[in-house]
Amino acid sequence: MAVTGGILVLFLLMHMIGNLKIFLGAEDFNHYAHWLRTVGEPAVPRRTVLTVTEIVLGLAVVLHIWSAVSLGRRAHEARPVKYQAKKKSHAQGYAIHTMRYGGVTILLYIIWHLLDLTFFVVNPKGGDATPYERMVADFDPSRWFITVWYVVAILLVGLHLHHGVWSAFQTLGLRTPRSERALRGLAVAVAAVVTAGFISVPVSITAGWVS
């Protein structure tokens, strides 16, 4: 969970920074999308770096989910008879309780998102448009519900990271009493930056600040 999650967090940070290029205008953004496909040329053929990244990400997502499912299975088997009294949680943190259902929702979101902006199946513009045009059309004010869906999904990603980043350090045995405060802070910071960075883009388009 920790290693694959770490790969996904790094991807999210890169992806978020790339998205923010939308604020620099159509040319910059389209150029960036183009660069993603040509990076590494001519040393390696076109799309090599992107394809390798996609494979690593795909594997990371699959293994991350596989670990979560096996842990959930083990948890279910480890307590065959449930408690009769109402479940009481004393541990602090809303994020902890959203990891499983939140994770599933994020998965559904990723599928939608790939159909939208990678394969253009559910995008109002098709493959002939530029990446910038697809983004602007996607989050058009008339399609505010798509923006809401993106925002909700990203808020869940933020919650996921809030517990996940800290938890990953604990799992890897890198959390100590001395680093506890710093790690909690890091988790909050990563979650906040990723959430704010991602949300700013669709919201700005829907609000008409980017067109």
Place this chain on the structure above:
Amino acid sequence: MKLTLRVWRQQGPEDKGSMVEYKIDGISADASFLEMLDVLNEKLIADGADPIAFDHDCREGICGMCSLVINGTPHGPERATTTCQLHMRKFKDGEVIDVEPWRAKAFPVVKDLVVDRSAFDRIIQSGGYISAATGTAPEAHSTPVPKPDADAAFEAAECIGCGACVAACPNGSAALFLGAKVTHLGLMPQGQPERWDRVVGMLDTHDDEGFGGCTNTGECTIACPKGIPLDVIGRLNHDYLRATVGGKKK
């Protein structure tokens, strides 16, 4: 005090079991939770009924035998307190109190509120020991231990092996118990020879016994009557990685 108890009654390991309600009156607010059950049991015996079976031994919070989930919380509402040290003044007059056994596949119910915790003994047998020289006690100063290590080891050594961490964990994991033992022995010079075999052996047995996997929810440390901190799980993971990926285990 007047109370309504809803207690898990189960004839034996094969019985299905169910919650049975008991009304009880005249309980002193200064009685411990177990003394309150004693009063109820005396009444049940006088009535010719089967008394409620529950585990206990020292009744002073050091043996780890008492094991009741009270209103959904292992060892009841008071933090850092075993069931035997919990007093009835922590409850309201007229309260309805649910009393259940630890729930885990690795802790099967023997009868009523008594569970079989020998899975913990088997975990200890697979690494929770040191190969110390026997005989007369050695001179204490012959093996110096840095003070911070001694303090951290002592904190972990407070674990009484009660199993409340498992009972509280949504995953049914015993990671806190494992962490307490690995930290306690792994910080001491005497614990070094078996350090890497210990962590791998204990974790393997833990998994084989049917305990769940830790997802760092933190419920265990709050339920723990000895306040064993989550740090010990970090140390457990760290030692495990060093033993396996780090190649320390021979």
